[in-house]
Amino acid sequence: MRRGGLLGAWLVLLVVAAAALAPRVAHAQANFDRPGADYLRLPVDSNDPADCALMCERDRRCRSWTFSYPQVPEDGAFCWLKSGVPQRSPSNCCVSGVRGAGVIEPRNGSVEASIDRFGGDFRSFEMKANEGDDACKAACEQDNKCRAWTYARPGLVGRNARCFLKNQVKPPRRKPGFVSGVVR
Known part of the structure; x- marks a missing residue:
C-alpha cells in the first residue's frame, strides 16, 4: 500500500515537472516594435x-519580425525581417513577433482588433x-444615435486616422489595421 502511494507521488511530480519544462507558445505582440537586427524590408x-509572420517562417535566416502599418496611403505597410530577436518596445506603429509565433490579435470584449463593421455610417471624422x-469609442458612447464604431489607422483610408460612427450594427469582417466595437 505504501509503495503504491509513493509511486503515485512520483507520477504527480513527473507530470508537474513536465508541464513546467514544456515550451510555451509565443504569440506576436500588437503595439510593439523590435528595433534593430533588420536585414530585409518587404x-x-x-x-x-x-503575412509578415509568414514571410519570416519562409526565410531560414529570419529569427523575428516587425510589421509596420502604413503611415500614409502612398507608403504602404512593410515587413522588417530580423536576424536576431531584439528587445521589444511599446509602439502603436507595429506588430512584432518571433519566428513561429503567428499573430494573435488582442481581445478584451468591447474592442474588436482587426475588425471593420462596414456600412451604417452616419458620421465620420479625421482623428487628431x-x-x-x-477616442473613437468615446465619441460613439457620447452620441445617442451611435450604436457601433470603427477606427481606421493612419494611412489606411487617408493620411490621418479616421473614426466612423454607425447608427446600425453591421456584421464584423476581418480587416487588419481597423478596430471596431459595439456600444448599444
Missing part, C-alpha cells in the same frame, strides 16, 4: 501582420495625431 500589400481607437 512591402505588405495586404496590410496584414499575419495623438488620438487612437479609445
Whole structure:
C-alpha cells in the first residue's frame, strides 16, 4: 500500500515537472516594435501582420519580425525581417513577433482588433495625431444615435486616422489595421 502511494507521488511530480519544462507558445505582440537586427524590408500589400509572420517562417535566416502599418496611403505597410530577436518596445506603429509565433490579435470584449463593421455610417471624422481607437469609442458612447464604431489607422483610408460612427450594427469582417466595437 505504501509503495503504491509513493509511486503515485512520483507520477504527480513527473507530470508537474513536465508541464513546467514544456515550451510555451509565443504569440506576436500588437503595439510593439523590435528595433534593430533588420536585414530585409518587404512591402505588405495586404496590410496584414499575419503575412509578415509568414514571410519570416519562409526565410531560414529570419529569427523575428516587425510589421509596420502604413503611415500614409502612398507608403504602404512593410515587413522588417530580423536576424536576431531584439528587445521589444511599446509602439502603436507595429506588430512584432518571433519566428513561429503567428499573430494573435488582442481581445478584451468591447474592442474588436482587426475588425471593420462596414456600412451604417452616419458620421465620420479625421482623428487628431495623438488620438487612437479609445477616442473613437468615446465619441460613439457620447452620441445617442451611435450604436457601433470603427477606427481606421493612419494611412489606411487617408493620411490621418479616421473614426466612423454607425447608427446600425453591421456584421464584423476581418480587416487588419481597423478596430471596431459595439456600444448599444
